[in-house]
Amino acid sequence: MTLFNIPFIYYLDIFGTIVFAITGVLAASEKRLDLFGVIVVGVVTAIGGGTIRDLVLGRTPVFWVVESLYIWMIIGASVATFIVARFVHMPRRALLFSDAVGLGVFTVTGAQVALTLGHPPVIAVTMGMMSGVFGGVVRDVLTNEIPVIFQKEIYATAALLGAVVFVNLSWYLPEALNLLAQ
Numbered sequence: 001m002t003l004f005n006i007p008f009i010y011y012l013d014i015f016g017t018i019v020f021a022i023t024g025v026l027a028a029s030e031k032r033l034d035l036f037g038v039i040v041v042g043v044v045t046a047i048g049g050g051t052i053r054d055l056v057l058g059r060t061p062v063f064w065v066v067e068s069l070y071i072w073m074i075i076g077a078s079v080a081t082f083i084v085a086r087f088v089h090m091p092r093r094a095l096l097f098s099d100a101v102g103l104g105v106f107t108v109t110g111a112q113v114a115l116t117l118g119h120p121p122v123i124a125v126t127m128g129m130m131s132g133v134f135g136g137v138v139r140d141v142l143t144n145e146i147p148v149i150f151q152k153e154i155y156a157t158a159a160l161l162g163a164v165v166f167v168n169l170s171w172y173l174p175e176a177l178n179l180l181a182q
Contacts, residue, residue: 016105
């Protein structure tokens with residue numbers, strides 16, 4: 001497959017994976033975890049939601065087993081962020097901003113996967129939300145924080161609304177979204 005034959009949604013998913021890995025590393029760095037701990041938190045943050053989505057939908061093997069590039073990208077982003085975070089103080093806003101970007105990306109890609117597999121809109125919305133929030137919940141639990149989804153109402157609401165908008169657009173404008181996905 002050449003660079004231009006790969007669907008846009010794949011690039012979006014890789015981008016979201018890297019961004020969520022960064023949020024995991026930033027959260028783990030605040031807790032002064034070592035490199036191994038940081039990588040573990042980066043990995044579960046980046047692939048947690050998609051893994052649960054794939055297992056619930058019966059899509060096996062899960063995406064990162066089929067495409068190991070995800071793991072390599074996560075490890076690379078985790079190590080690079082770990083090094084930068086040791087020398088440059090990252091404001092808490094960097095974590096929140098990265099988390100918001102990852103949430104949006106994974107909400108859309110999670111809903112898209114469910115729609116592509118032929119599931120009804122309510123399942124696509126649920127899978128979008130699950131993909132968007134689950135990795136962050138696991139990250140927060142591993143770093144001994146109250147998960148953001150339970151603290152800030154807007155987090156879950158944003159995932160729900162984003163998934164509803166995306167699924168409705170795909171329902172009413174399938175050709176336009178299909179062109180974007182290609």
